Amino acid sequence: MHFLAIETSCDETASSVFTEEPAILSSVIASQTDLHARFGGVVPEVAARAHLERVLPVIDEALRQAGVRRDQIDCVAVHNAPGLVGALLVGVSCAKMLAVALNVPLIAVNHIEAHIYACRLAAGRDIFPCIGLVVSGGHTCLFHCKTALEFDLLGSTTDDAAGEAFDKVASLLGLGFPGGPAIEREARQGNPQAFRFPRSFLRDERLDFSFSGLKTAVLYTVCGQDLSQPLPPPGPERRADLAASFQQAVIDVLVGKARQALARTGLGRLAVGGGVAANRALRAALEEMATEQQAALFIPPLSLCTDNAAMAAMAVEKWRRQLWAPLDLDAHPS
Numbered sequence: 001m002h003f004l005a006i007e008t009s010c011d012e013t014a015s016s017v018f019t020e021e022p023a024i025l026s027s028v029i030a031s032q033t034d035l036h037a038r039f040g041g042v043v044p045e046v047a048a049r050a051h052l053e054r055v056l057p058v059i060d061e062a063l064r065q066a067g068v069r070r071d072q073i074d075c076v077a078v079h080n081a082p083g084l085v086g087a088l089l090v091g092v093s094c095a096k097m098l099a100v101a102l103n104v105p106l107i108a109v110n111h112i113e114a115h116i117y118a119c120r121l122a123a124g125r126d127i128f129p130c131i132g133l134v135v136s137g138g139h140t141c142l143f144h145c146k147t148a149l150e151f152d153l154l155g156s157t158t159d160d161a162a163g164e165a166f167d168k169v170a171s172l173l174g175l176g177f178p179g180g181p182a183i184e185r186e187a188r189q190g191n192p193q194a195f196r197f198p199r200s201f202l203r204d205e206r207l208d209f210s211f212s213g214l215k216t217a218v219l220y221t222v223c224g225q226d227l228s229q230p231l232p233p234p235g236p237e238r239r240a241d242l243a244a245s246f247q248q249a250v251i252d253v254l255v256g257k258a259r260q261a262l263a264r265t266g267l268g269r270l271a272v273g274g275g276v277a278a279n280r281a282l283r284a285a286l287e288e289m290a291t292e293q294q295a296a297l298f299i300p301p302l303s304l305c306t307d308n309a310a311m312a313a314m315a316v317e318k319w320r321r322q323l324w325a326p327l328d329l330d331a332h333p334s
């Protein structure tokens with residue numbers, strides 16, 4: 001069987017072809033970073049229009065790389081939630097059109113759950129039940145993943161997502177967009193102990209997150225208490241120390257909460273996905289914690305952490321249970 005998947009939830013137009021094993025035959029991503037960089041963040045309307053221009057060429061390229069013709073597609077899958085609604089609508093409309101034209105079933109996949117499924121894909125074997133941690137630009141969530149399709153939410157962010165905090169702090173430090181990779185690069189030159197930033201909820205029982213206090217603490221450290229008369233921008237050494245100390249605060253919270261979730265549920269497996277999981281310092285800290293807790297860590301290669309359509313291979317699990325989506329399928333931003 002050949003599945004064709006489409007992802008357009010934010011600023012990557014992506015398509016993938018995979019089989020029912022699942023085995024990935026192709027994964028094509030057209031990034032819009034250059035379009036949004038000058039605005040310092042993703043502009044929803046710009047993203048939607050760019051998806052519209054790119055989605056069909058990206059699908060054609062995914063088919064070409066997989067060596068599969070359109071008439072060989074047996075099922076169409078699409079991420080229909082969550083994300084920017086205009087952006088999602090492009091992928092959803094396109095998927096519905098293809099399903100009708102090819103007379104094949106349509107499957108809807110949740111983008112957040114798919115970030116965890118990327119761990120299953122990379123592992124090449126079953127990883128459930130496990131604790132799932134999704135750290136992306138829009139979400140920071142902890143799940144008890146009972147099976148590939150049954151997720152119980154254990155906790156989530158009460159304000160900013162981890163990736164959003166990376167992006168905002170990067171902008172504050174003048175490091176550009178997207179912020180995550182820029183902070184990671186900068187942090188390599190800095191001292192993670194130089195500034196003591198808050199680790200919200202770390203000592204708290206609940207498995208929720210909060211990153212807005214951390215962001216504000218960095219803001220006041222960079223600009224001073226009187227924002228009407230901000231301090232001059234930090235020099236290279238101070239900037240690297242700020243980046244490293246901020247990154248360390250995020251890592252301590254993510255690793256601490258994942259450790260709490262493992263201990264509370266007694267599960268011995270941790271799966272981590274989403275763009276922030278591409279951060280090498282976070283990956284190293286998670287590995288250390290997992291080894292200490294004698295838990296198996298599943299974390300995909302970088303290309304499967306940031307947004308892509310291959311992770312929609314979760315559709316294979318839905319196909320096995322005949323969980324088709326109706327042709328009036330809608331896009332859901334949250």
Ligand code: KG4
Pocket residue numbers: 010135136137138139162163164166167178179180181184274275276277278279280305306307
């Ligand atoms: O999962 P993703 O590609 O898109 C969403 O679903 O949101 O995540 C994007 C987020 C952005 O906030 C980006 O700054 C962050 O992931 N990110 C990183 C790194 N690479 C991407 N954060 C920290 N370190 C990185 N290396």
Ligand code: ZN
Pocket residue numbers: 111115136137274275306307
């Ligand atoms: Zn994502």
